[in-house]
Amino acid sequence: MNKISIVFASDNKYAQHLAVACASVLKNTARPEKIHFYILSDDILPENQNRIAQTVHNLKGEVQFISVNSDDIKGFTSDHISKAAYLRLTIDQVLPETITKVIYFDTDLVVLDDVEKLWALSLEGKPIGAVCDFGILKSKRMRRQKFETLGLPEGTPYFNSGVLVIDLQQWRQKKYGSLVIDNVTKHSFRHHDQDGLNKVFMNNWKNIPLRWNVIPPVFMMPLKVLCRTSLRTRALEAIKNPAVFHWAGRYKPWEFSLNGPFNQFYYDYLPWTTFKNSPMPKPGADMKGKSIVRQNLRMEWAGLWKKILG
Numbered sequence: 001m002n003k004i005s006i007v008f009a010s011d012n013k014y015a016q017h018l019a020v021a022c023a024s025v026l027k028n029t030a031r032p033e034k035i036h037f038y039i040l041s042d043d044i045l046p047e048n049q050n051r052i053a054q055t056v057h058n059l060k061g062e063v064q065f066i067s068v069n070s071d072d073i074k075g076f077t078s079d080h081i082s083k084a085a086y087l088r089l090t091i092d093q094v095l096p097e098t099i100t101k102v103i104y105f106d107t108d109l110v111v112l113d114d115v116e117k118l119w120a121l122s123l124e125g126k127p128i129g130a131v132c133d134f135g136i137l138k139s140k141r142m143r144r145q146k147f148e149t150l151g152l153p154e155g156t157p158y159f160n161s162g163v164l165v166i167d168l169q170q171w172r173q174k175k176y177g178s179l180v181i182d183n184v185t186k187h188s189f190r191h192h193d194q195d196g197l198n199k200v201f202m203n204n205w206k207n208i209p210l211r212w213n214v215i216p217p218v219f220m221m222p223l224k225v226l227c228r229t230s231l232r233t234r235a236l237e238a239i240k241n242p243a244v245f246h247w248a249g250r251y252k253p254w255e256f257s258l259n260g261p262f263n264q265f266y267y268d269y270l271p272w273t274t275f276k277n278s279p280m281p282k283p284g285a286d287m288k289g290k291s292i293v294r295q296n297l298r299m300e301w302a303g304l305w306k307k308i309l310g
Contacts, residue, residue: 003034003035003036004103004115005038005103006025006038006103006115007037007040007091007095007103007104008037008039008040008104009084009107010041010084011041011070011083012042012043012045014084014108015045015051015275016273016275016282017107018107019051019274019275020110020273021111022037022055022059022061022273023055023269023270024265025037025061025111026056026059027059028112029115029116030116032061035115036062036063037063038066038095038099039066040066040094041065042087055272055273058272058274066095086181086192089181090177091171091177092168099168101169102168103115103118103119103163103165104165105244106163106246106248108162110245110266111244112244112245118243119165121206122206123206126167126204126205126206127171127201128164128167128171128201128205129165129205129207130161130165130205130206130213131159131160131163131208131210132158132160133159133160134218134225134235135160135215135249137231138224138231143158146158146195146198149187149189149190149195150198150202157207158198159205159207160215162246162248163213163246165206176200176201179200180193180196181196183195183200209238211242212244214238214239214242214243214246215249216251216295216298218238218239219239220299221239221301221305221306236306239302247266250287251287251295253266254266255281255282255287256281256292257281259291259296260292260296261296262295262296262299
């Protein structure tokens with residue numbers, strides 16, 4: 001049986017959320033026995049590795065942990081971007097040579113459709129497949145910033161790096177991971193290795209359907225998306241049938257008790273993990289006292305427009 005190779009990168013802080021993401025993949029695929037997870041681990045504690053592995057095995061998947069020392073990777077971080085985010089750039093060095101294609105997922109998302117559909121999408125000869133980032137596309141200021149820092153011309157797509165389909169043969173041959181790390185080392189990019197990836201793969205990536213990486217600027221339908229026909233049409237299509245729900249940005253679902261549509265999906269899959277009895281919520285130090293009322297209202301706003309515009 002041909003396996004579907006899925007890569008996550010995580011430190012110990014995100015172990016629980018990684019387990020939730022894995023559970024969502026396995027619960028929504030018709031053939032979980034085909035799924036093989038490769039976890040690039042930045043010091044995930046042995047007990048948490050065991051809990052993740054038990055979660056995966058209970059749901060009939062396979063998992064392998066690969067230890068990667070993030071201290072060996074250069075690149076600056078910020079409040080909610082850790083060095084673990086850079087581990088994916090080492091996939092050509094740490095994954096078995098026999099693996100020629102992978103799907104990479106961030107740990108702050110859930111998969112809501114059969115991942116085998118994503119695996120089957122053709123890259124049409126491109127080294128990676130990714131989804132356009134509406135957070136960048138909707139903002140004139142951010143598009144200008146990407147031109148100034150990356151040389152990304154107006155009208156050229158920019159992708160979110162939380163979901164990637166990777167031709168690992170091309171990645172190895174061209175040493176793309178090293179090229180991205182070099183770019184990130186030389187420049188303090190606003191969006192870290194995501195900017196580095198967009199710089200290296202400019203005009204050389206396959207644009208895959210938006211539903212495979214639905215981020216807040218899509219599922220909250222802000223005015224800057226709603227008022228641009230090209231963005232609005234695609235966003236409405238994606239939120240009707242999201243395949244990946246991705247909490248890109250500062251607000252994370254586990255930082256708040258279950259409360260409305262913003263974090264519903266996270267709590268739907270938490271019970272399928274061995275972390276189901278862990279204390280919740282898990283707010284970051286800078287999120288104590290904050291709420292997700294505004295996020296829920298924004299999602300209700302998006303739902304209203306989905307009904308009106310159909």
